Amino acid sequence: MASALINVPKKAKRGDIIEIKTLMSHIMETGYRRTATGELVPRDIITSFSCRYNGVEVFRADLFPAIAANPFITFFTVATESGKFDFEWIGDQGFTETASAAISVE
Numbered sequence: 001m002a003s004a005l006i007n008v009p010k011k012a013k014r015g016d017i018i019e020i021k022t023l024m025s026h027i028m029e030t031g032y033r034r035t036a037t038g039e040l041v042p043r044d045i046i047t048s049f050s051c052r053y054n055g056v057e058v059f060r061a062d063l064f065p066a067i068a069a070n071p072f073i074t075f076f077t078v079a080t081e082s083g084k085f086d087f088e089w090i091g092d093q094g095f096t097e098t099a100s101a102a103i104s105v106e
Contacts, residue, residue, distance in 0.1 A: 006087060008101040012079035020051065020059075021074045024089050024097065030065040046091040049073055054083035079105045 007021040024046060031043025043065065051059040058077045082105045089097045 004087065004089070004097060004099040006085075006099055006101050008085055008103055009079075010102075011104045011106065014079060014081070014105050016079045017076050018079050018103075019074060019076050020085065021072070022049070022051075022087060022099075023070060023072045024049075025070050026089075026091070026095075028065075028067060028069040028071065032065065042093075044092050044095070046071060046089050046095065048090045050088050051075070051077075052086045052088075053077060054081065055086075079103060081105050 003025045005023040009018050012018050026046055027044065028046065029041055029044040031040065033041045035041060045065055045067065046063050048063065049061045049071075050057060059075045061073060063071060082103060085101045085103065087099045087101075089095070
């Protein structure tokens with residue numbers, strides 16, 4: 001089972017550039033490896049990540065088999081108003097994980 005770690009500042013001043021960090025626990029199997037009997041191990045990766053700030057998408061990334069296990073994604077955005085960040089990871093084999101974090105903007 002996957003789990004997310006998120007680091008969003010609890011407070012910021014209006015107009016500040018803030019850094020957001022996410023870490024998703026996931027094995028990220030590429031689909032290129034073989035078992036001891038020669039069969040391909042099925043691909044199981046996170047294929048996309050998105051972040052919405054009060055419902056507006058502020059960051060999106062498409063991920064591919066070359067990405068490492070437990071992908072760490074960091075990005076910057078501008079603190080415009082108090083509210084909530086919603087994060088979503090989507091992957092192979094029906095994988096979906098969501099998380100959220102609040103920020104207070106002064």
